[in-house]
Amino acid sequence: MPATNTARRAGVCCTALTKTPLSQKDAERTAVLLAAMADPVRLRLLSIVASEGEVCSCNLERPLGKSQPTISHHTRVLAEAGLIVGERRGKWMWWRIVPESLENIRRLLGGR
Amino acid sequence: MPATNTARRAGVCCTALTKTPLSQKDAERTAVLLAAMADPVRLRLLSIVASEGEVCSCNLERPLGKSQPTISHHTRVLAEAGLIVGERRGKWMWWRIVPESLENIRRLLGGR
DNA sequence: CGCGTGAATCGACAGAGGTCAATGTATCTG
């Protein structure tokens, strides 16, 4: 059974793509990371979690206008990409973002 | 319930997604932009163009290992997303990146 | 003009991905 909140990241970091051509491997890992963000629902989910600090899954269905399985699907994708982490507290699942992951993407895009 | 904030179109980009929840509109536009980068072939294409400065379409087929229609498809996607611009010189099409687009994404991800 | 070359478009195919109803699993409460 696959663990739900594996903090495995799809690519620690590589050199900025503007400096030197990406290898096949790096491109694939980076594409997975970017694909995790390339969805309007997940972007809004991320922004809600980021601005609230910590959000329960049950508090995401209404603002996002999606069913419970769909929310669960998106949190899973984001968690597997290392963009958010979940913590179980009783019946509830609390999510918060992983700031380093966004930092890595920024660096890849040529940031500092 | 957090009210959907007004979609203010301040220039090309929007506020960092870590600050305040994204509007539906902003999320969709950003998702299109990120989806354009969320592909290994396009990431490598971007990195080649960025590091070379200027690349002809015919010089992309071999390093990327894709057919001519496929290359044309990817350059089209990247160009429509505003990540690269093409200039026709005779029979050849020359591509270069648009640095501001990457800058916008970085800012969206929380970069200053 | 015709010919050759580079690029865009079309058509078809296979694979990936978003969505939800139904179901399963874990946790709390009475």
Add this chain to the structure above:
DNA sequence: CAGATACATTGACCTCTGTCGATTCACGCG
């Protein structure tokens, strides 16, 4: 224990997308 609640998983459906062969378009050169 039974019941309720929150989340995960399954299965199915449909759309989107990457890919390439074939074709068409655009440009330069004799």
